[in-house]
Amino acid sequence: MNQTLCARHLEAAALPLIDTAGLFSPDLAERTAVAERIGAACREVGFFCIANHGVDPALQQAVFEQARTFFAQPEAGKRALDKVFSKANRGYEPLRGQVLEAGAPADLKEGFYIGEELAEDDPRVLAGRFNHGANQWPSELADFRPTMERYRDAMNALANRLMGAIALSLQLPEEHFASFCRDSMSTLRLLHYPPQPANAAPGEKGCGAHTDFGGLTLLLQDENPGLQVWDRHSKSWIHAAPVPGTYVVNLGDMIARWTNDQYRSTLHRVVNMSGRERYSVPFFFSGNPDHLVECLPTCLAAGEAPRYPAVTVEEHHREMYRRTYG
Numbered sequence: 001m002n003q004t005l006c007a008r009h010l011e012a013a014a015l016p017l018i019d020t021a022g023l024f025s026p027d028l029a030e031r032t033a034v035a036e037r038i039g040a041a042c043r044e045v046g047f048f049c050i051a052n053h054g055v056d057p058a059l060q061q062a063v064f065e066q067a068r069t070f071f072a073q074p075e076a077g078k079r080a081l082d083k084v085f086s087k088a089n090r091g092y093e094p095l096r097g098q099v100l101e102a103g104a105p106a107d108l109k110e111g112f113y114i115g116e117e118l119a120e121d122d123p124r125v126l127a128g129r130f131n132h133g134a135n136q137w138p139s140e141l142a143d144f145r146p147t148m149e150r151y152r153d154a155m156n157a158l159a160n161r162l163m164g165a166i167a168l169s170l171q172l173p174e175e176h177f178a179s180f181c182r183d184s185m186s187t188l189r190l191l192h193y194p195p196q197p198a199n200a201a202p203g204e205k206g207c208g209a210h211t212d213f214g215g216l217t218l219l220l221q222d223e224n225p226g227l228q229v230w231d232r233h234s235k236s237w238i239h240a241a242p243v244p245g246t247y248v249v250n251l252g253d254m255i256a257r258w259t260n261d262q263y264r265s266t267l268h269r270v271v272n273m274s275g276r277e278r279y280s281v282p283f284f285f286s287g288n289p290d291h292l293v294e295c296l297p298t299c300l301a302a303g304e305a306p307r308y309p310a311v312t313v314e315e316h317h318r319e320m321y322r323r324t325y326g
Ligand SMILES: O=C(O)CCC(=O)C(=O)O
Pocket: 189, 191, 207, 212, 219, 221, 226, 227, 268, 269, 270, 280, 281, 282
């Protein structure tokens, strides 16, 4: 563990904090030792923080800088890139554009979606595959696109490594999820939460209670707290204050399907009580659209039946977007 993780941070961490330096070791035993800690966190909480993940802090800061600059633009400039203009769900999502918690008021956040850049004549785009297509880029912000593309590459690499650890933690070969990871339909999402208004409607909050749809989520937060994670033991919300230098990692619904709920896709929400503007950058690693997600053989006890029918990554995401965007 290096000095980015001081004792104060360890005490403050409400979620399990895992040093992932060992995942970069050529020694399988070292990678397996980290994987076992990850496996325990996946079973218990479904959320954990990782330190020593290898992502350049300067790149993270550049992402925040670009996000702040983008959201600070006048509304009309942002609306010019509204995701209604995209067939691939890319671009700007205005405040109250999504209802993540069924029945609750719309979310007090604005966002920006970025995915893999695919040309109009890419066979997957021509075939109308879900969320496949070109991005909408703010052309007046020269550094925006290269920064986001570098960051997406770094996140894809880290997510691949973490999927290897998850495989090891489930007594599977490290490369078990290789076909899931190939050509992953990952999404980078920039989020901006205004301070929670004093006159908020009942139930109104930054992000309604939800579980994530996909595989892994890697969340970069600024210094302003807001994320809350449901604790099934105490039946209360844990305030997951940001731990500098770490990512919050959580499991999406597909990992719960693979593991028959042995690994948890845990409910979480955001309430920005910090009194400041809060920025966060979740990266959703969703996997190959054709991959069939079905219960893993190592996750089925004798006589036990899978709780979920097999579903492809694409079918699953189509349905989840339909539910939260109406
Ligand atoms: O902003 C955050 O801290 C969490 C965002 C989130 O849960 C999501 O976008 O799925």
